Amino acid sequence: MQPAFGAAAPEPELSGNGFTYRHDWGLRRGQWKLRLNWGDVNPRSRVFVSIGEGAGAGPDAGKFLGDARYTLHNVAPRAGGVDIWVNIEWSSDIRLYVDYLVVNPPATIRTVQVTVQRHSTVALTDAEADRILGDMGTILQSDDSPADVATPVRFVRNGPVQLLPAAIPAAIQTEADLTALLNAGSGVKIVQAIRWCGGPGGSIIGCAPVGSPTVNLAAVRFTANQEGLIWVHEYGHNCGLGHRTDDLRAVMYPSVGADHNVVNSAESASYLAGPLAVTGAVMASSCLLGAAVQPPQDVRAFVSQHWIAGIPYEAASHYTEEDAKRLLEWLVNEPEQHEEFLPEIVTTLGFIGSELAVQPLIDFVQSPRASQAVFNAKNAALIHLGDLINKSGSQAALAFLTQVATDTAAAKTLAVPRVDIAAAEAGVAGVSAPGLEELAAELAVSASFGLALAGKPEAEQTLIKLAQDTKAFPAVKAAAAEAAALSQKMRAQGQAAYYSAKCEGSKQP
Incomplete structure (x- = not known):
C-alpha cells in the first residue's frame, strides 16, 4: 500500500548517503535536550533515533530492557548536528545510549536565475556572464577541504545581459547613486567603479545589502x-551572511583570492535557502577584520590584496609612518609595477595619516598617467586625503581638496589625461566612453567626500556652500549635500568611532 502524502513525495528507500553512530550520553534521569554536533548532518538530513538503557561495559555492550521508561520526544536535524529531547523515568541516574541513523538524500541542485545588467561604459558579454555565473556554482558545489561544505547551488543567466538605466552613473559615488542602482530591478549590476558602500571608499569592488528579498548586488569587472x-561573496550578503574571518580561505572572508572557496555548514544552509525576505543595510566599506585576524606585519603585503568592501580602516590605521615610507617608495618610484594595487596603496596612506604622504599623493593625482586603474586610484587618493587631514591637520591637503571640489576648471584639468585613454579603451571594448565633464565631476565628487572625511569645520562650510553653487557640476552639488551631512557625523563621532559605527550599521537588522 502506498503511503498517503501531500506536497512531499516519498523518496526511494534510504536513497543517498547513510551512516550510523551510537553515543554514550552518560548517567542521566528526567528530561534532557541533547545537542550532538556532527558535521555531516544538515537541515535536509533524515535522522532516525533510538534510545535505551545502556549496558555498563561501553556502547559496544549494547542496550538492555530494564524497568526504567525511556521516551524520545523530538528529533531536530540542523546545520552541523542534531538535537533530541528525551525523558528517563527513574529515581536515580542511569546510563543513556542513543543510536543515530542519518540518511542524507541525494543533493538536489538549487537553480538561481540571475538577471545581469551592465553600465553602458562597461563591457560584459553573455558568454562572460555565463562564465562568471558558472564559477559561482563551482565555488559553492566544490568540497576540496575538510572545512568546506559542498553546497548544491547553481546560477544561470535570466535573459541577455541588459543595460542599466541611463540615469545610473558609471561610478557609484554617493548613497543616492547606490540606492538608485539597487532599485534598478534585481540581479547583478556591473558598473565602472564603486566609491560608496555604506560610506565613501576608494578601493571597493563589490557591494550588496546584508539581507535582500532578491539577488541584488553591485560589482566591478575584475580578474577573470x-x-x-x-x-558569490556579495550574493552571500543577500542571503544574510556577514564577513567571516576565522578562515583565510572562506568565501565570506573580506578580501578576494583565487583559493577563497570555503563554505561552512551555516553558510551552506544560507546559500541553499537563498536571499532573505528582508532588506538590510549594505556591508559597509572598511569594516573591522575582527580580533581573529591580524594584518600582516609588512604593509606591502596588506595592500597587495583586494578587500571587496574596501580597505579595513582599523587594520590600516595601525600601520606607522615607517610603513607609509615603504608605500611611498612604491607610489613614487614604482607605480607601474604596482598599478593593480594603487587604490589600496593610496587608501592605506590616507588611513595611516602621515603628513609625509601629502605632497606625493597630490603629485600622483596631478600626474599624466591615466589608465582606468590609475584613475580609480586618483579618486581614492582624493577621498582618503580627507582621512589624512583628519589625523594630521594638513592645510596643504585641505587646500588641494577644496580646489578640486569647488573649481570646475581645476577638476577638468586633472581629468584631461584620462579622456583620450578612456575613449581608446572604450573603442576597443565596443562600449560608450565617458566625456571630460563626467570624468571631472567624478574627481570633484571624490574631493567633496574627502572634505567630509576631513572632519574640519571649514571643510564642512565649503560643502554647504558647494551644495548651493550654481556653477558646480550637478553631480557635485548633489554629492555636496550628502558630504556635508557626513562631515557633521564625522565631527560629532570622531574618525575611529565613525568607522566603527559604520560597520555596526551594516549588520543585518
Whole structure:
C-alpha cells in the first residue's frame, strides 16, 4: 500500500548517503535536550533515533530492557548536528545510549536565475556572464577541504545581459547613486567603479545589502578567475551572511583570492535557502577584520590584496609612518609595477595619516598617467586625503581638496589625461566612453567626500556652500549635500568611532 502524502513525495528507500553512530550520553534521569554536533548532518538530513538503557561495559555492550521508561520526544536535524529531547523515568541516574541513523538524500541542485545588467561604459558579454555565473556554482558545489561544505547551488543567466538605466552613473559615488542602482530591478549590476558602500571608499569592488528579498548586488569587472568569487561573496550578503574571518580561505572572508572557496555548514544552509525576505543595510566599506585576524606585519603585503568592501580602516590605521615610507617608495618610484594595487596603496596612506604622504599623493593625482586603474586610484587618493587631514591637520591637503571640489576648471584639468585613454579603451571594448565633464565631476565628487572625511569645520562650510553653487557640476552639488551631512557625523563621532559605527550599521537588522 502506498503511503498517503501531500506536497512531499516519498523518496526511494534510504536513497543517498547513510551512516550510523551510537553515543554514550552518560548517567542521566528526567528530561534532557541533547545537542550532538556532527558535521555531516544538515537541515535536509533524515535522522532516525533510538534510545535505551545502556549496558555498563561501553556502547559496544549494547542496550538492555530494564524497568526504567525511556521516551524520545523530538528529533531536530540542523546545520552541523542534531538535537533530541528525551525523558528517563527513574529515581536515580542511569546510563543513556542513543543510536543515530542519518540518511542524507541525494543533493538536489538549487537553480538561481540571475538577471545581469551592465553600465553602458562597461563591457560584459553573455558568454562572460555565463562564465562568471558558472564559477559561482563551482565555488559553492566544490568540497576540496575538510572545512568546506559542498553546497548544491547553481546560477544561470535570466535573459541577455541588459543595460542599466541611463540615469545610473558609471561610478557609484554617493548613497543616492547606490540606492538608485539597487532599485534598478534585481540581479547583478556591473558598473565602472564603486566609491560608496555604506560610506565613501576608494578601493571597493563589490557591494550588496546584508539581507535582500532578491539577488541584488553591485560589482566591478575584475580578474577573470576571481569574478565568480566576488559575485558569490556579495550574493552571500543577500542571503544574510556577514564577513567571516576565522578562515583565510572562506568565501565570506573580506578580501578576494583565487583559493577563497570555503563554505561552512551555516553558510551552506544560507546559500541553499537563498536571499532573505528582508532588506538590510549594505556591508559597509572598511569594516573591522575582527580580533581573529591580524594584518600582516609588512604593509606591502596588506595592500597587495583586494578587500571587496574596501580597505579595513582599523587594520590600516595601525600601520606607522615607517610603513607609509615603504608605500611611498612604491607610489613614487614604482607605480607601474604596482598599478593593480594603487587604490589600496593610496587608501592605506590616507588611513595611516602621515603628513609625509601629502605632497606625493597630490603629485600622483596631478600626474599624466591615466589608465582606468590609475584613475580609480586618483579618486581614492582624493577621498582618503580627507582621512589624512583628519589625523594630521594638513592645510596643504585641505587646500588641494577644496580646489578640486569647488573649481570646475581645476577638476577638468586633472581629468584631461584620462579622456583620450578612456575613449581608446572604450573603442576597443565596443562600449560608450565617458566625456571630460563626467570624468571631472567624478574627481570633484571624490574631493567633496574627502572634505567630509576631513572632519574640519571649514571643510564642512565649503560643502554647504558647494551644495548651493550654481556653477558646480550637478553631480557635485548633489554629492555636496550628502558630504556635508557626513562631515557633521564625522565631527560629532570622531574618525575611529565613525568607522566603527559604520560597520555596526551594516549588520543585518
